[in-house]
Amino acid sequence: MKRTLIPLMVFVVLAGFLFAGLSLNPRNLPSPLVGKTIPQFHLTQLKNTEASFSNADLAGKVTLVNAWASWCITCRQEHELLMTVIKKNEVPIYGINYKDERADAMAYLQQLGDPYVMNGHDLNGRAGIEWGIIATPESFVVDKRGIIRYKVNGAITIETWTKTIEPLIAQLNKEPG
Amino acid sequence: MRLLPVTLLLLWLPIAHAVVENKDIMPSDFTSTEQKLRFKELIKDLRCTVCQNQNLADSHASLAIDLRHQILEMMQKGKSDQEIMDFLVARYGDFVLYNPPFKQSTYLLWAIPFVALFFALWLLVRLIMKRQQQQPSPAGANNQALADALRNAGQSTPEDKHKK
Numbered sequence: 001m002k003r004t005l006i007p008l009m010v011f012v013v014l015a016g017f018l019f020a021g022l023s024l025n026p027r028n029l030p031s032p033l034v035g036k037t038i039p040q041f042h043l044t045q046l047k048n049t050e051a052s053f054s055n056a057d058l059a060g061k062v063t064l065v066n067a068w069a070s071w072c073i074t075c076r077q078e079h080e081l082l083m084t085v086i087k088k089n090e091v092p093i094y095g096i097n098y099k100d101e102r103a104d105a106m107a108y109l110q111q112l113g114d115p116y117v118m119n120g121h122d123l124n125g126r127a128g129i130e131w132g133i134i135a136t137p138e139s140f141v142v143d144k145r146g147i148i149r150y151k152v153n154g155a156i157t158i159e160t161w162t163k164t165i166e167p168l169i170a171q172l173n174k175e176p177g
Numbered sequence: 178m179r180l181l182p183v184t185l186l187l188l189w190l191p192i193a194h195a196v197v198e199n200k201d202i203m204p205s206d207f208t209s210t211e212q213k214l215r216f217k218e219l220i221k222d223l224r225c226t227v228c229q230n231q232n233l234a235d236s237h238a239s240l241a242i243d244l245r246h247q248i249l250e251m252m253q254k255g256k257s258d259q260e261i262m263d264f265l266v267a268r269y270g271d272f273v274l275y276n277p278p279f280k281q282s283t284y285l286l287w288a289i290p291f292v293a294l295f296f297a298l299w300l301l302v303r304l305i306m307k308r309q310q311q312q313p314s315p316a317g318a319n320n321q322a323l324a325d326a327l328r329n330a331g332q333s334t335p336e337d338k339h340k341k
Contacts (some may be wrong), residue, residue, distance in 0.1 A: 026318070027229075029226070029269070029270060029271060029272050031270065032266065032267060032268070032269070032270045032271075033267075039268075094334075099239065125239070125240070125243045127242060128243075129244065129247055129268060130270050131268075132268035132270075134227055134240065134269070135227060135240075149200065160269075
């Protein structure tokens, strides 16, 4: 009796692991950058080619850094949310325009609206590598000391915004700079 | 109606084209054969984080091409393999390595195959010892049955010696 139960137990344990595996998203990789200081980067701005966007621009305030591109379909979906939340004036949004043609990116912002304080134009994706960007859109919540506190892979959903990002921003705003 | 799929394909074209092209590494980009071999060895053990089941050597993803450029540039600046891997791990995590490091979060990953092997060996040894303890062995009993059957048929086997 006991002996015949062993294969059944092995099966149940294995099935349990496989079932848990079904709901795991292999794309949702934990970023080693969370908890670390923002990487060094230096980009020319998208709209003003004379000016730059670098680490210094993110210093001393809570910010949301959003990597996007005009060729990225998911970014268009997320863009609606960014346009909505920017009206609440909770957090300034800075953009990294990832591997995009300047003209395409400008047309995108013209057409859909511009929620960004400024955008860095990362044509060759080098700043993207520094930020560990795998696929757009990706977003980072950065605190006053320039430490990445949270990262979203893929589009930010309304749920993620209200349940996680909004409370986090409120909390980070209370922290000393 | 047949125009619909064609139109859809044509619509895809500008999107497909919009992705910024980046020229891949050419053999002429290497300064020596030694460097080329080292580069090839290195990118074999690194994972493309976009197309997750391919390594950097095999992938044609735009990010993989960028990373190959990054790696070659770092090699040409005199960085060691370890420094290059550390650079990538710092940005993309251990996932970028095909050979995960042995640390707290990977104890189980590394230990399970060995634990399973020892468990299987232990089962095997136990089984063998159990078999040896059983006297007379089932195999002997079968031979006896066979011998009886053969004798009944008028034939002899070595087992018949003991009968006398």
